Amino acid sequence: MSYSVVIPAWNAARTIAETLRSVAAQSVVPAEIIVVDDGSSDETEATVLQSGIPVRYVRQDNAGPGSATTRGFALATAPLIATVDADDLWLPQKVERQLRRLDQAPQLAAVFTLWRTFRHGQPDDGTGTAGPGWSRTTMLVRREVALAVGPVIDPPGNRGDMVDWLGRAREDGHQLGMIDEVLALRRILPGSMSYGRDPARDRGYLEVARMAMLRRKLKNAGQG
Template sequence: MSGYGVVIPAFNAATTIAETLRSVVAQSVKPDAVIVVDDGSTDDMAAVINALNLKVRLLRQENTGPGSATTRGIAALSTPFIATLDADDLWLPTKIEEQLAHFRRFPQVAGVFTHWRNFHHDRPDAPEAVTVPGWSRSTMMIRREVFDAVGPIVDPPGGRGEMIDWIARAREAGLVLDMLNEALTLRRIRPGSLSYGRDAARDRGYLEVARLAMQRRARNRTEPS
């Protein structure tokens, strides 16, 4: 099996990035490359990364959103497989190994996701916690050509919903996306993160994603076969 690279978009993640990166380098199948894209952070995240003395490439950009940061990181990779991870989430040690094994068994599969479970920032993970399908950046592993076909991850208004939009576009293109039953990813819950709680301004992104999906469906119905 060929190698893989990891992309981590990060914004003001100084308190979590070390643990996240350690979960990456602790994988039973080691990555060929790890890229962290600093999306305009104002904290000391870069110093934290440098102090870890890990083989990590740090890219920097103005704050334009996690989709833009993920897209930039993927563009900097040349590996045939790509895994992505948010800067406050964690992988369990066999996550990548099991995804690569699934790709070997099912060559027609374009992307593999995993179940995940939540843990709170100030408390250890509870293995008995409820697990759910993680259709998200933190669980995703794809073939490189899939990203080239689907295109960039676009940040909607408010900063939420970009992965829902990208996954929907991949499915509309007829690509096969599979979900592993095991919970191999841990989702950190902490106040202030993009995924924490309900927020009317941030949730505008979901409405925009739904609007774009309806537009695509309408175009597909009117285009000649």
Template sequence: MAVPVMAGYGVVIPAFNAAATIGAALNSVLAQTVKAEAIVVVDDGSTDDTVAVIEAMNLPVTVLRQENAGPGSATTRGFDALSTPFVATLDADDLWLPDKIEKQLACLDRHPGTAGVFAHWRTFRGDRPDLPETASVAGWSRTTMMIRQEVMSTIGPIVDPQGGRGEMIDWIARVREAGFVLAMLDDVLALRRIRPGSLSYGRDPARDRGYLEVARLAMKRRAQGRAGGG
């Protein structure tokens, strides 16, 4: 595939206690066939050696640190630190496949009216990305997202609901409600790691409250829209 001739992109990785996985995540970014102009890791109040691991790798990565506020807050801060016209995001325990960015930039180049593009992904456990466990599914997620910078400036911050889950569901819904067009590639371009302690690991009633909050906010916006239109 020919690499599209277009403006560059930056990468945002929110990280919380990701010392065991951040190295692999960063290496998957560096392995892309189209290189990033800037890579920003936002350490969200980690209490482990996340930052030390990054510093020991001696990579061209900017590390920002903040008190623990949630992955949405950390992602938003990373966006604010970048000036690239496109931004790709990645959770600190997931991986990109090498041609992810190339295929997404090509899609955006072909469809200038598309605001963002996502991709399919597969799940793996522990340290065996070579053994994905499930069939691919559409990844409407931070890990598969590449989006135009102006979307964030229009929509506003990614808000962390109580419990810590559902912030991307809420933000993507707000993007669509604002009329932006989002695309989903059929290609598997990322791998989702499942590990104990991660936000995606198993059911957790406290964390799952976030999904209920997201649903409540969506219904509130719809009700306000009907009231405004009537």
């Protein structure tokens, strides 16, 4: 089954070419690669267009990674959608393993993988921290599910958007699978959206928790 790749990008000129190369190097090549530039002010556009990799490049005003991901969902044409952040990497067998899992378990709406950290400017040596990647970078999702769950909402600080989206997917009854193998790499990059602790950005996680509690309260009230 074919798949589209959606890459939300914001000021990603330092890293996106390497991300694109890791996507293009997949043992099962994608049907299309969609880069949604979320209002970058650096050389992201030039880097993407000069990468030598066929890409559909779309630019929007800055609205957050969730908004850019949602735009990519709407543009994707293949029955499956793989997503990756513009500073992370895939290992070559990632999507092939995920396609196999979806074929073996048709009840799954999406499949994720373990991922391992590495530091920007240093090659991955296999010693980084590894764990379950319930994240945009490791997700392969059925397109109809992505559209049914709805927009990826950007909380305050632009952190927690995928935590919220995956929570809503589970609440809607969609089954999510995890492959117990490191198939993606998470870049540790100072200044990136996900780097370190930041009280202003971390407010997003609190808002995600608040929204989940509100949804449960409304659901319980409706069942009462």
